[in-house]
Amino acid sequence: MRKISKILVPTFVLGLILGGFGLAANASTVTVQPNDTFWGIAQEHDVTVDELKEWNSELDPTAIPVGTEVVISKGESSDNRVVTHVVQPGNTLSEIAQVYDGVTLDRLYDLNEGIDPLTLAIGSEVIVVHESNSTTGHDVVYHTVQPGNTFYEIASVYDGVSVDEIITANPNVDPYFLQVGSEITIPLK
The missing domain is CATH 3.10.350.10 (LysM domain)
Structure with missing residues (x-):
């Protein structure tokens, strides 16, 4: 395989x-x-x-x-x-x-x-x-962390999503040490 x-x-x-x-x-x-x-x-x-x-x-x-x-x-x-x-x-x-x-x-x-x-x-x-585009604010997508990704960079990819919102949606993720290949929850508005 x-x-x-x-x-x-x-x-x-x-x-x-x-x-x-x-x-x-x-x-x-x-x-x-x-x-x-x-x-x-x-x-x-x-x-x-x-x-x-x-x-x-x-x-x-x-x-x-x-x-x-x-x-x-x-x-x-x-x-x-x-x-x-x-x-x-x-x-x-x-x-x-x-x-x-x-x-x-x-x-x-x-x-x-x-x-x-x-x-x-x-x-x-x-x-x-x-x-x-008429989301309820409860929808999420998942972003797979790529080499070099930061929360700032990830937030800039998703329209209207802030770094703070990503941090809040991922309480068990260290924003200073993102694991390549891990999935980050992105809250949609």
Whole structure:
């Protein structure tokens, strides 16, 4: 099993880098090209970097994979947000679920009615997140800690979430020593 994961995980990550995932909402998007940055995209489309960060909170603005769809304007107001993953060669539903924080295989089946895990078509889109903006304040997502993550950095990824709220939601986590791979509870508003 370890040999399989040593082969599949790098292949899957490479798939993400070469064309990974897209966003769909009632918004305009642009596809990231080699050497694109949030600053360059913001300048080209007359928006601010802060707006790009807000509209693309699941992306790391310092490392945007080529092929990623970046929201460049919100367009009309929408109560829903949909995040999709573009299927790459060798992708499985299990691997896709593992890449997105808080997404389970069961959730993928719920969001993608009738999906056949044995016949995922390369280039097809799998819905990985479907959120309503009318949350009750009791909803949470889980963030998997990556190397170099801090509570400040994690809070900046999730719109409207403060470091203090993350600390309160994770009383047994030392904010000065985050374990890579551990899950941090992120309270949504």
